[in-house]
Amino acid sequence: MSLGGSFKSRILAVSDLHVDHPENLAWTLKLADRDHRQDVLIVAGDISHSQEKLSRALQSLVTAFWKVFFVVGNHELWTRAKDGSSGDKEDSPQKLRHIHDLFGHMDSQAAIGTEELAEWFDAQNAPSRDLLQLRSDVDVISFSHFLPLQALLPEKRNLFYSGLAKAVGSDFLAHRISALAPDIHIFGHTHFGWDATLNGVRYIQAPLCTPRERLSRMGSIILHHSDVPPSRMTRTDGAGHPIPDIDPLAADWLPVTIWRSHADMAAEPSGGDWQVLKQGFMCPPLHARWSTYFETHPRRPNDVTLAPWVKGARRRAADGSER
Numbered sequence: 001m002s003l004g005g006s007f008k009s010r011i012l013a014v015s016d017l018h019v020d021h022p023e024n025l026a027w028t029l030k031l032a033d034r035d036h037r038q039d040v041l042i043v044a045g046d047i048s049h050s051q052e053k054l055s056r057a058l059q060s061l062v063t064a065f066w067k068v069f070f071v072v073g074n075h076e077l078w079t080r081a082k083d084g085s086s087g088d089k090e091d092s093p094q095k096l097r098h099i100h101d102l103f104g105h106m107d108s109q110a111a112i113g114t115e116e117l118a119e120w121f122d123a124q125n126a127p128s129r130d131l132l133q134l135r136s137d138v139d140v141i142s143f144s145h146f147l148p149l150q151a152l153l154p155e156k157r158n159l160f161y162s163g164l165a166k167a168v169g170s171d172f173l174a175h176r177i178s179a180l181a182p183d184i185h186i187f188g189h190t191h192f193g194w195d196a197t198l199n200g201v202r203y204i205q206a207p208l209c210t211p212r213e214r215l216s217r218m219g220s221i222i223l224h225h226s227d228v229p230p231s232r233m234t235r236t237d238g239a240g241h242p243i244p245d246i247d248p249l250a251a252d253w254l255p256v257t258i259w260r261s262h263a264d265m266a267a268e269p270s271g272g273d274w275q276v277l278k279q280g281f282m283c284p285p286l287h288a289r290w291s292t293y294f295e296t297h298p299r300r301p302n303d304v305t306l307a308p309w310v311k312g313a314r315r316r317a318a319d320g321s322e323r
């Protein structure tokens, strides 16, 4: 799609809308309140396992935005709700085909097993390989729900949910991104705000997360530009990390504007260090707790010492279970 020339357009990104939570559905529907008729929205997966809720949210977004690009996440393909109440009769590939039908794309393949499934997911991109030919003339922004690289996740010893690393990373996806060499790659899945440049590709995650996550660990979700007033980051949590002093349910930093066309920038100049690309500008660096941390702290995969907050939580859980 061409967004160059005189077209005043922005590209915004968000992931993990999880509209099963009423607050999140309300937040998503509210995006239609603003004028986005010239804007593009990338939704990097995990809107809902419920096709009815997925359809409702996407319908609203498709109406509000000029274009919406959406990729399924694991939740779209779940075949049972956590409470077991879902009456899903389809398996995951069938669900995916129905979602494709819903948006006028149909591709029918089946796969089983973890590695095959990752390969099958990756193969859905095959019709887009012509994009590689365009590479020299356009700004390239790609997106996936899953992570291409484990370096886009905090280290296991830092995670409350230590099993997360097992459900993260796809070599197929990593190879595809390395061949495509996009300017920006948007991802989701792990529910951490992220902005890191690795091997020349800028990786951004802008997740909405669940209301509970926003209340309990907002500091590791929020993305902000360096010119955010320090007064918004004055409180600290148990581990000494600053907590943004804003309504945790409002999520007003999302969706993040990642790209603006030259014409849009000319019409409404923006402060900050926007980086000029071929057809537009890429947003200034975003601060996010973990990606900012790894800019100055090398990864130490051989260190198995639990982070203090994980140790504390484990101890509290163990104390609780003795009672």
Ligand SMILES: [Mn+2]
Residues within 6 Å of the ligand: 016, 046, 073, 075, 189, 190, 191
């Ligand atoms: Mn998710």
